[in-house]
Amino acid sequence: xxxxxxxxxxxxxxxxxxxxxxxxxxxxxxxxxxxxxxxxxxxxxxxxxxxxxxxxxxxxxxxxxxxxxxxxxxxxxxxxxxxxxxxxxxxxxxxxxxxxxxxxxxxxxxxxxxxxxxxxxxxxxxxxxxxxxxxxxxxxxxxxxxxxxxxxxxxxxxxxxxxxxxxxxxxxxxxxxxxxxxxxxxxxxxxxxxxxxxxxxxxxxxxxxxxxxxxxxxxxxxxxxxxxxxxxxxxxxxxxxxxxxxxxxxxxxxxxxxxxxxxxxxxxxxxxxxxxxxxxxxxxxxxxxxxxxxxxxxxxxxxxxxxxxxxxxxxxxxxxxxxxxxxxxxxxxxxxxxxxxxxxxxxxxxxxxxxxxxxxxxxxxxxxxxxxxxxxxxxxxxxxxxxxxxxxxxxxxxxxxxxxxxxxxxxxxxxxxxxxxxxxxxxxxxxxxxxxxxxxxxxxxxxxxxxxxxxxxxxxxxxxxxxxxxxxxxxxxxxxxxxxxxxxxx
Numbered sequence: 001x002x003x004x005x006x007x008x009x010x011x012x013x014x015x016x017x018x019x020x021x022x023x024x025x026x027x028x029x030x031x032x033x034x035x036x037x038x039x040x041x042x043x044x045x046x047x048x049x050x051x052x053x054x055x056x057x058x059x060x061x062x063x064x065x066x067x068x069x070x071x072x073x074x075x076x077x078x079x080x081x082x083x084x085x086x087x088x089x090x091x092x093x094x095x096x097x098x099x100x101x102x103x104x105x106x107x108x109x110x111x112x113x114x115x116x117x118x119x120x121x122x123x124x125x126x127x128x129x130x131x132x133x134x135x136x137x138x139x140x141x142x143x144x145x146x147x148x149x150x151x152x153x154x155x156x157x158x159x160x161x162x163x164x165x166x167x168x169x170x171x172x173x174x175x176x177x178x179x180x181x182x183x184x185x186x187x188x189x190x191x192x193x194x195x196x197x198x199x200x201x202x203x204x205x206x207x208x209x210x211x212x213x214x215x216x217x218x219x220x221x222x223x224x225x226x227x228x229x230x231x232x233x234x235x236x237x238x239x240x241x242x243x244x245x246x247x248x249x250x251x252x253x254x255x256x257x258x259x260x261x262x263x264x265x266x267x268x269x270x271x272x273x274x275x276x277x278x279x280x281x282x283x284x285x286x287x288x289x290x291x292x293x294x295x296x297x298x299x300x301x302x303x304x305x306x307x308x309x310x311x312x313x314x315x316x317x318x319x320x321x322x323x324x325x326x327x328x329x330x331x332x333x334x335x336x337x338x339x340x341x342x343x344x345x346x347x348x349x350x351x352x353x354x355x356x357x358x359x360x361x362x363x364x365x366x367x368x369x370x371x372x373x374x375x376x377x378x379x380x381x382x383x384x385x386x387x388x389x390x391x392x393x394x395x396x397x398x399x400x401x402x403x404x405x406x407x408x409x410x411x412x413x414x415x416x417x418x419x420x421x422x423x424x425x426x427x428x429x430x431x432x433x434x435x436x437x438x439x440x441x442x443x444x445x446x447x448x449x450x451x452x453x454x455x456x457x458x459x460x461x462x463x464x465x466x467x468x469x470x471x472x473x474x475x476x477x478x479x480x481x482x483x484x485x486x487x488x489x490x
Contacts, residue, residue: 017436035323039076057095059104071115221280238290246347318387376411
């Protein structure tokens with residue numbers, strides 16, 4: 001994981017908790033309108049991937065238990081993990097790309113409604129992603145994956161000052177490259193080929209030489225629309241379109257998108273497909289259904305989007321009719337650290353990944369509410385443009401004081417708690433009852449993120465080794481970790 005050169009270790013902030021009366025009068029526990037719905041409070045659990053689905057995308061009992069546990073805390077809204085809109089293999093992640101997934105998703109909705117007593121609204125985040133392969137062994141790359149061409153032969157002849165490579169056998173060329181120095185490899189291979197060798201092959205929205213990538217603007221609107229319609233059929237209160245981080249729709253929004261087909265280059269072209277997807281979704285689900293978006297306030301990569309881009313996109317999203325804007329930051333492939341051989345590149349290991357999920361090892365600014373100034377700027381831009389679309393702030397928010405201050409200062413309309421909700425799913429009900437001192441507070445060391453990177457079931461170090469002898473609990477790693485936070489007795 002990326003770290004600052006001379007990191008400062010920050011303690012989690014000391015805080016005081018409200019009484020039940022103070023909580024009841026606070027903005028945080030006041031209702032807020034999102035399109036056709038009203039949330040009971042301005043509290044929000046953003047989407048987190050728990051790695052609990054089956055390998056072919058079906059809801060499991062562990063998924064049901066995971067969301068039941070969050071729902072018991074009664075947040076205003078709970079967003080289900082990034083769920084694939086295309087029916088393609090994606091490991092133990094939920095999918096919504098076919099009707100066969102509906103029974104499990106319906107059961108998930110019912111589970112949350114029962115556990116929250118109907119107090120929490122349930123949205124599902126829907127996502128598309130392109131192909132990402134594991135980093136290959138060097139020998140395997142040169143033997144099987146490199147598409148050898150005349151360009152490689154000429155480059156090799158030039159760098160070695162030996163024209164025999166122009167007519168050498170393919171096997172001889174491949175064997176030589178496999179044993180060549182880094183200097184020769186960097187001269188002979190293209191930038192994308194070097195990336196495939198060192199990081200694993202990864203598709204980009206700019207790979208328009210690939211027909212299926214070139215045709216994404218033709219096919220994605222209806223694919224997203226069909227997925228959103230399934231979400232409505234399953235009983236979800238709304239959908240959140242995933243336009244953030246390292247995935248397909250964020251790729252179209254990115255300043256690095258230089259497609260020349262009208263879907264890249266200037267901002268108005270880069271936002272074109274995201275708006276077409278939204279319009280297709282809205283046409284399918286109707287005006288009486290919540291459709292929101294999760295996107296980036298800053299890509300945090302060289303040549304990427306910055307706050308002025310995010311403000312522009314926010315205004316365009318509000319103008320189009322999105323019911324909420326949920327902001328994140330970073331989490332890109334472009335600056336990710338090199339994975340080990342046999343592992344896939346993980347988009348949260350570079351500086352952009354740090355900014356997405358900052359830890360207590362930080363700079364002077366610290367990790368808490370680090371993205372809030374960006375969120376505030378986007379909200380102000382949207383409001384100045386004449387729109388009242390609710391804006392959700394997330395990122396290192398854990399105390400009542402911090403959340404209430406964000407709302408009172410009009411930096412956001414809703415406050416999201418991800419890692420803090422994982423540490424203590426009962427945060428919301430504890431604080432509302434005036435029992436905030438009993439909150440299990442996140443220490444922001446990213447133990448959970450390390451599990452996510454390894455594609456292992458995500459838990460929290462503050463509770464996953466507690467009461468392992470409790471009868472009937474679900475565990476993982478041969479019983480060494482419990483999968484759910486212990487129940488709180490109010």
